[in-house]
Amino acid sequence: MDGRGRLLVVTAVDAERDALAAEAEERFDIAVVGVGPASAAAATARLLATASTPYRAVISAGIGGGFAGLVEVGGLALASSSIAADLGAEAPDRFLPLDELGFGTARYEADAGLVDLLGPALPEAVVGPVLTVSTTTGSAAGTAALRGRHPDAVAEGMEGFGVATAAAQAGVPFGELRSISNVVGPRDRAGWRIREALAVLADAGRVLGKLEA
Numbered sequence: 747m748d749g750r751g752r753l754l755v756v757t758a759v760d761a762e763r764d765a766l767a768a769e770a771e772e773r774f775d776i777a778v779v780g781v782g783p784a785s786a787a788a789a790t791a792r793l794l795a796t797a798s799t800p801y802r803a804v805i806s807a808g809i810g811g812g813f814a815g816l817v818e819v820g821g822l823a824l825a826s827s828s829i830a831a832d833l834g835a836e837a838p839d840r841f842l843p844l845d846e847l848g849f850g851t852a853r854y855e856a857d858a859g860l861v862d863l864l865g866p867a868l869p870e871a872v873v874g875p876v877l878t879v880s881t882t883t884g885s886a887a888g889t890a891a892l893r894g895r896h897p898d899a900v901a902e903g904m905e906g907f908g909v910a911t912a913a914a915q916a917g918v919p920f921g922e923l924r925s926i927s928n929v930v931g932p933r934d935r936a937g938w939r940i941r942e943a944l945a946v947l948a949d950a951g952r953v954l955g956k957l958e959a
């Protein structure tokens with residue numbers, strides 16, 4: 747990651763943008779790109795293509811689900827990679843990822859320079875692969891299947907891989923940061939701690955803002 751241009755942080759929804767903006771002191775650009783990989787990819791691609799000065803990096807930031815035992819509710823996950831966990835083909839006995847089918851990649855590595863910068867600045871963040879899904883996992887079976895395929899995955903979201911795809915196609919370094927609102931597992935709406943996760947996101951925005959000072 748080089749020093750040219752500003753940092754762009756993209757979120758799925760307004761509440762995440764507002765949380766980050768509250769503490770960032772306008773030191774980086776923030777935009778809402780929508781929920782899910784398709785909207786996130788399309789909107790991020792447009793933002794990167796129309797920037798008056800090329801962005802030096804783009805970070806997909808927002809709330810996410812944590813995999814039990816790896817990241818707790820109220821914690822932070824910093825992606826080492828972003829993986830489209832449901833991009834591929836279902837076979838009778840197993841899931842075939844897109845890479846295995848030979849149709850492209852279902853995984854982007856996060857920019858190492860960005861991870862090296864953010865990791866120490868956010869020491870509480872757990873670094874590991876973050877999964878992107880088009881359907882929030884809500885069953886024990888679905889959770890087990892994902893953990894079986896990605897045993898080192900720390901969190902799940904719905905936008906990271908889409909943002910990473912737009913970043914890769916634009917040649918812009920990519921990162922992903924998730925504040926954990928819930929445990930990935932059987933759907934338990936009452937167990938979601940969105941307000942707390944947004945507060946953690948706001949704290950991360952303060953740190954990001956200081957890095958951009």
Ligand SMILES: O=C(O)c1cccc(C(=O)CC[C@H]2O[C@@H](n3cnc4c(=O)[nH]cnc43)[C@H](O)[C@@H]2O)c1
Nearest residue numbers: 758781809810811882883902903904905927930935
């Ligand atoms: O199932 C529900 O009733 C429900 C209620 C509120 C929110 C949801 C979501 O699925 C939010 C998806 C949205 O938030 C991110 N996110 C947060 N936790 C997770 C997760 O465990 N798995 C995937 N995405 C999650 C995601 O990035 C979206 O922007 C459901």
